[in-house]
Amino acid sequence: MTEAPFDVKTLEIDGRELSARRGQTILEVARENDINIPTLCNMEGLSNVGACRLCLVEIKGSNKLLPACVATVSEGMVVSTNTERLQKHRRNILELLFAERNHVCSVCVSNGHCELQSMAQDQGLTHVRMPYRNPHLPVDASHERFTVDHNRCILCTRCVRVCGEIEGAHVWDVMGRGIDSMVITDLHEDWGKSTCTRCGKCVQVCPTGALFDKSKIGSDHPKYPDFLPYLNLMREAR
Amino acid sequence: MTIEELEQIAKTVQLENSRYDYEVNVCMDLACASQGAGLLRDALSRLAEASGKKVLIRKTGCMGPCSSGPLVRVDPDDTLYAKVKETNAEAIINSLGEKPVAELQCDLNEHFDKQVRVVLENAGHIDPEKIDDYISRDGYKALLTALTEMTPNGVVHRITESGLRGRGGGGYPTGLKWGTVAKASGDVKYVVCNGDEGDPGAFMDRSVMEGDPHRVIEGMAIAAYAVGASKGFIYVRAEYPVAVARLTTALREARRRGLLGSGICNTTFNFDIEIRLGAGAFVCGEETALLASIEGRRGTPKPRPPYPAVSGLWGKPTLINNVETYANIAPIVRNGGKWFFNMGSERSKGTKVFALTGRIKNTGLIEVPLGIKLWEIIDVIGGGVPGGHKLKAIQTGGPSGGCIPADMMSLGVSYDALMAAGSIMGSGGMIVMDDTSCMVNVARFFVEFCMTESCGKCIPCRAGTAQMYTLLTRICDGTGTMDDLELLIELCDTVRETSLCGLGQTAPNPVLSTLKYFKNEYLEHIMHKRCPAGVCSMAGAPAAQTAAAEVLA
């Protein structure tokens, strides 16, 4: 007998015996049990793209690392979420992000409320060995309420997804590719002149200071993405 | 259409051909065409007519040894002429019925003797724009056999039995893949042909699509029958306009003959194929990215599972194989799985087409049984490195592959052996390098390729390849340090292990394999600011030394 009844799976995460429902992702099970797996692109209520690679975990018996946000549980799975190998990769990925654009925490509206910043601290990052790339990137302040500072964007595409999947406007998308990728509104037009509905959801889900509310410049600028699960719940209830 | 009708067509073609005493086949593939094969063919046609001899002038796909082009083969004598110019047309026509034109004949016996032609069996023998030419060489027989005499399961079984592995690069067992799609639930399934041959230095798939397009279509139709699909897509690079045109013609002809469409060959089997154009994105060779592109979106890969076999195009079970894989199907169905299984090495069955290029005498397209030793390819088929230079390395597998050093030429070419040597089979590019190539520079070239071709979705590939490129550039321009090298190696490890798709996961291969076999070249660049091959300019080095001197002063 290998399958547990009622679609319940038992698995082990970081040495703890846990049970999960079939089809749940490793990340969901971990969070239900207060096991912290770092993520940046993932956000509850949005589709999962498996792009940031920070939630990679080790599965016993496999050399391949799996993204916890999309990998579903299976019976008898033995998961490790915080091995030395994973820690090293996570630090390297964070270093890559810091070196990719111009993240200057001290002058950022999100200083103190930034997911990238706090994750760097959580992962024990005190400096970046990779050469800084220093790209020349625009800041678009054409919108009456919001600003996008591409210097701080980590291309997690939460804004793209919340705009397309939740607001249904799909004003944001990604242009270009590779290291030249950039989030855009409409045909790479000024945000202020775009078809934006001004709902502000993108600002709230942005993990860094890339998208911010103009009225809060220079002040404490926390984000409130908690509306998302609620919105989804209410929609399902309809 | 029935088997009998098919045979009737073949007979008609043979009868038609028997009206001619001679067949003059002119290779019109890109390499030959770029050397005036078109004018040559026109001249041959003109002169043949004027001569009154019964000559069939046929334009064909790639004959193989491109460096000897334009190529002309005269049958029934099987005389191969190399480097034929328009002005030689008269001599060739005059020689028919007489002795061959000695000065044009080329000695490529050794080149051909080592080869075994399965995928390329028709290459150079048929006019790719004539379906009847294909039919006259057992074309579509396998499809009809499958439809009328075999169950879908039987077809899958035969492919499994053959031991065929995916020719696109990964080497996944083809039969296993077919079986998964066949078993997947759902009434709508798709069959996709990956013709997005993106590896720089590889043109096997182009040659097959251009030279023998029906072979690919037949393979796909058999696959569709086996897995229960009714719709297929061929995804071709827009950079291959001739392939697109030939496939378009071939599809039209196949429909006209009732070999595609509804109720194929009086059975209940329906299947048709659409062509989709790629638009210049290497990453679309990755299957989930390719599917996104067919759906009209940015070609960014998705995490697997779910595999396309379960959830592919528009969420439906989808079978994706490479051009060469499909090109192997018809002969396997015709000749049996065992026939194929008996060719090749222990775990790599059959033959493989390679594009042999770079610093080698006989460049071109070759097909060899797997397991063949590298030296046989380089020294015998390829004719060795020209110009008194010394062989340094062979690069296989494109940007995802690696460099195999000259002292490993006794290596047998198989999926596993190449992988163990730090490279991969890939789709079949084989680029020969001699002592004029700097291996650090080569590694940088490939990393630059991966950097510009990265889709940008996942961080390690997007930013990691860019950082690898920066570090390699430092080493190449003489400003690199040992710390940079150490960081580069660590970065390779992270990019390899954490990238979302194959592009990123294999991007470090060229660096790691050159580091494995040519570490001294890296050290020369870093410690002595010297490029042993004299390729890198080391432009940054003097400035760095001045800065150091200034500090000490």
Place this chain on the structure above:
Amino acid sequence: MSSKLKLATAWLDGCSGCHMSFLDMDERLLELAELVDVVYSPVVDTKDFPDNVDIALVEGAVASVDDEKKIRKIRAHSRMLIAMGDCAITGNVPSMRNPIGPDAILDRAYFENATIQPQIPCVVVPKLLKTVKPIHEFVKVDVFLPGCPPSADTFHTALTALITGEPLDIPALTRFGA
């Protein structure tokens, strides 16, 4: 401890905020003075960086030819080099000129905003490097204390641990932009 450790602090391209924060240790500076001699610092009147420094705290990024010479000298004469604050570690605010290059900055400062005699000084102002870089791009750094600036508490805890050889968990104390 019979002989005190020699402590140096240096200031490259930064705002001196890290030094201010260092001084914010207030009365704890006296404790520190029991353990170390400050042999070189903007707050000490020494012209040249001395030999055989035990601990060197460096504030600021490397932005000019002078900075580069200084940091190489500091490294050559120090046993332990501590990168103090975000400028030294990430380039921080000084590095914000990197995307547009030094010429644009010089133009802005000495031409566009000049009310009299617009000219780029060549005597006192050292030649700017093309890009501002953190100090570990030039020399090996032993300890990184991020923050803008690192708090006085961070300095106190970190220095005490480094002097006494106690274990030190920097990410628990501070972070970029703290």
Place this chain on the structure above:
Amino acid sequence: MAAFTPPPLPSDDKRWKIVAGTMRKNGFARHALIETLHTVQSSFGYLDDDAIRFVAKSLRVPLSQAYGVVTFYHYFSLKPPGKHTMTLCAGTACYIKGTDKLIASAEKHLTLKAGQTTKDGQISLMTARCVGACSRAPVMICDGEVAGEVTDEQMIAQLERWAVE
């Protein structure tokens, strides 16, 4: 739901009819986006904002998504090409045989960077990721004509012929 009416053609330029034809053939399905963009590019030589807007609206694809697709694929160009196009292959086989030097030389001769067009609109210099003629490396493509084993002199001569036209 009201039936969808595609937007009117941007102008009475006949080429828009060809573009509309591709979309109609595909039933105005969203997945025909790339196919349609190919038609625009082959009809007009490039894609400008008006074209992308027209295609996006006709296929009901969000504008940003369409722009994302256009800029993702190297084959699509946002700028009109020159009267003549010189494409130098930068595939591996060509690289091994010195394409980088040819590119540098052409860039110097035309005083531009690969991917750009001369100011007089006469010549575009492009690079390609392997055109599959590796056995004839290094390869250049002059207005669609493939030439192999190219020397610097041959290439410059071709550029000079175009320049004086």
